[in-house]
Amino acid sequence: MLNKIKRILIELGGIHRFVMRFFRELVRPPYEFKEIIKQCYEVGWKSLPLISLTGFITGIVFTNQSRPSLAEFGATSWLPALISIAIIRALAPLVTALIASGKVGSQIGAELGSMKVTEQIDAMEVSGTNPFKFLVVSRVLATTITIPILSLYTACVGLLGAYLSVNQHESTSFVVYFSQVFEAVSYLDIFSLVLKAVVFGYTIGIVGCYQGYNSSKGTEGVGKAANWAVVMSMFLIFVEEILIVQIIQGMRT
Template sequence: MINYKTRKYTISKGLDDYFTGIHKAYIFTALFFKEAFKRPFHLREVINQCFEVGLKSLALISLTGFIVGIVFTKQSRPSLEDFGATSWLPSLIGIAIIKALGPLVTALICAGKVGSSIGAELGSMRVTEQIDAMEVSAINPFKYLVVTRVMATTIAIPVLALYCSFVALYGSYINVHAEETVSIISFYQNAFKTINFLDITTAVFKTIVYGFTIGIVGCYKGYNATQGTRGVGKAANQAVVLAMFLIFVEEVMIVQVSNWMRYF
């Protein structure tokens, strides 16, 4: 007979932790939506965070986007050459970069750079009692720290993704231009020829979802950090790993839904 008074876990420690973790994350996300639409809005802090997320990632995004454009073009050229279809290169690159690579590369870089930074910063604030200090000063730390950061990533990452796609296309153009004589206007026209409104909308929607995911995961892990400095490292690491995992899951789901919508 099981003694329920001394029984510590409902199923097992691992499974209990897993399900309570999901419940906590759900409560955390619900609290974000509850607080996001209430005053005060801390607009100045949102702008500061947009600067932190956006401007400080710009150099990395530029370089990565440029390289992705060049490498993808170089890799695709031989296959198209076999069929004598190199003139389709701009269209192929356009589809690949605008619909998939631009948003995904930006999201993965930001998950690493921004997600870990948010996780570490909030984690460090938690373990050094700075979050408690805000709370005892009658300041809502969730609203000031979490809502502003999640809003900033949700706003800044779509902008970064659009910029990344533009730079990647430019990188691709440089490579195409080296082989064939083609003007930049003609290249961009061809690149966008097969892209429709649904593709652009899906790409922007995707990046909004990625931005939100990176922000909320980084904040959740950092805000709930425990165990001192070890916990800070753990929070930063988990913020990156979980955000990347969720980004891939979301990518699959959004692509599937957008494909269904295409046939309606």
């Protein structure tokens, strides 16, 4: 039991040092702009098809599932407002982050893990390149920048999917639908979406990099790094979701 506690404390110490090093390296030149842009392309652009599909389907399904409850009270005209609040406040950042943690988090964990066990990270270090800055800082920045953009995109695609359903069943026009959508959301809702997405993006990047950068035990370690990158980041995303919702609720009142 004592050994287990000791191991957990050592792990927490390692995570703390890793996070602190990230912020140190972030502000210290030289800056790897080219690599950051490349990683933004990898994380953002390459996730678009999956995010588009998921966001679109989420919008349709959520609308179809919400309609019967509102129909009981003859309030289906509230659907656009309900959908916009649900998608912008909760679904868009959460769905994007969960998809990204599965796709991007595991990719980062596996990539850095395999680089670690095949000595590529050591090779970078001995050739006068700071591997932490090149590999970790660029990837964490890329996820922190692109997840908010992807979340806004998911919100748009989700709202479009919802519009198809609303248009089909309630014969609501495009203009009326979107005017109701924008009437229902406030700047605080958009702010909360972006805030959550920034925090989720950072979490996905830092957890994936931590697991990959510290992986060991050969190919088994690479698999574990990818797996833990997803499990840990999903767990943290839900914890952060609860905390940020509480903070935003406090700001709302």
